[in-house]
Amino acid sequence: MNRREFIASAAVAGAGLLVLPSGVRGGEAAPSNKLNIALIGVWGRGLAHYRSLADENVVALCDVNEKRFPDALAKFPGAKTYVDWRKCLDQKGLDAVVCCTADHTHAFVSNWALNRNLHVYQEKPLAITCEEARVVRANWMKKKAKLATQVGMQRHAIPNFNRVREMVRDGAIGDLTAAYAWGDRQIRRPGYLPAEGQPPADFHYDLWLGPSPEHPYNPGYFSGGAGANCLQWNMYWDFGAGQIGDMGSHTMDLLWNAVDATLPTTAEAKGEAFNPDVTPVTCESHFDHPANDWRGPIRVSWYQGGAMPASPKPYVDLKKIGHGAMFKGSKGHVVCDFDSRILLPFGSEADLTYYKPRTKDKVLPDIGHFQKQWLDACRNPSLKTACDFEYSGNMIEQLLLGLVAYRVGKKLNYDGATGKVTNCPEANEFLSRKYRAGWTING
Ligand SMILES: NC(=O)c1ccc[n+]([C@@H]2O[C@H](COP(=O)([O-])OP(=O)(O)OC[C@H]3O[C@@H](n4cnc5c(N)ncnc54)[C@H](O)[C@@H]3O)[C@@H](O)[C@H]2O)c1
DSSP states (O other), X not given: OOHHHXXXXXXXXXXXXXXXXXXXXXXXXXXXXXXXXXXXXXXXXXXXXXXXXXXSEEEEEEOSBGGGHHHHHHHSTTOEEXXXXXXXXXXXXXXXXXXXXXXXXXXXXXXXXXXXXXXXXXXXXXXXXXXXXXXXHHHHHHXXXXXOEEESOGGGGXXXXXXXXXXXXXXXXXXXXXXXXXXXXXXXXXXXXXXXXXXXXXXXXXXXXXXXXXXXXXXXXXXXXXXXXXXXXXTBTTTOOGGGTTHHHHHHHHHHXXXXXXXXXXXXXXXXXXXXXXXXXXXXXXXXXXXXXXXXXXXXXXXXXXXXXXXXXXXXXXXXOSEEEEEEETTEEEEEOSSOEEEEEOSTTOOSTTOXXXXXXXXXXXXXXHHHHHHHHHHOTTSOOTXXXXXXXXXXXXXXXXXXXXXXXXXXXXXXXXXXXXXXXXXXXXXXXXXXXTOOTXX
């Protein structure tokens, strides 16, 4: 039995012991049961993972900024350091990777890690093009029996996510017909920053650019505080997916968790004038989804940067909810944010007799600590994670298709089986992007 198999068998044997009285799975890993983890992107969002990784063996640290190593090494002494994640992933004996790099490298790191049979926790968004989402999802689907994945949409662990799901699923609003999510963050950038100065000697700017086209160095891309520096680069097409990769990932997750959708059959979008450098601030996109086994067809909508769905009643001011979602059914609406919800029945039939709230023993269980959920699944991949690469891949592919529809300004028919737009050939070129020479997503 090799070390990986031993960890898995120890986890299964001890599965009962890993359930804490509070229902939170996890707890401290036994020494023999620790995972060997590479943390890629050690500062910023990486810092948020230090606590949940403290019980594991963090054996590799990777960052393009060497200045970040001393603090990370103080926390994880003995780890090897790397500036190039491709070399880091080849370290012998790794079990798992936590990736907190810039968005334009996410699908790459995830895919390379899966190719090396490593479990992956990928900070959101999983990808910045539809094709990237498809490649990574398909790769994981082949290996899902033995590898655990999670995309960093940690708000998913807030119990309100499941309370919203239960209301929609159990018929509080009758038959679901439409769902809307919105986010009002507005970060306006005129265009890529002009050349300014030289990268510091210990900052590997060329590796930061990675697969994306060359853009001159400007310290402005790196001027944000810890965990918020992503706002300095994520609005640019070559480095991110704008609002969609930012708060859109969290907010669409609130909706996605309640509708059991996969890929849309259509996408249409409108927004502010197209800027070849910068993703739109104000934009709305709409998607048709086929029926599933518990509901009819639905329309899913995403609004950003000030665009908003209409409120069901003038006294409900949706604009007071910065990042929220709304579900429309034949008998009412549910309006929610991340941690609260309201039910608004409508029509003379809406007497709620058709709605049977769950008894206490039937409510969906809390998922507990979001990062721990993934760590537990790394030890025992038969455990499900809430935001695996299938769930999250479908979600982000849908949102990214909306950006394609925005770029071409046409309603698109989408074939989810092949990942092709069938009625607008020019749209297909925006489903993927060109990588710099020397970079492949499938290494
Ligand atoms: N889940 C959340 O709530 C949440 C919150 C903030 C950020 N994020 C996500 O985390 C990621 C990082 O955001 P941030 O604000 O920390 O950004 P950041 O620019 O501060 O980068 C984080 C760290 O990664 C390093 N890095 C960047 N590219 C790298 C590469 N190719 N190889 C190795 N190291 C690299 C940086 O030097 C830095 O130390 C983003 O994708 C963002 O969407 C998620």
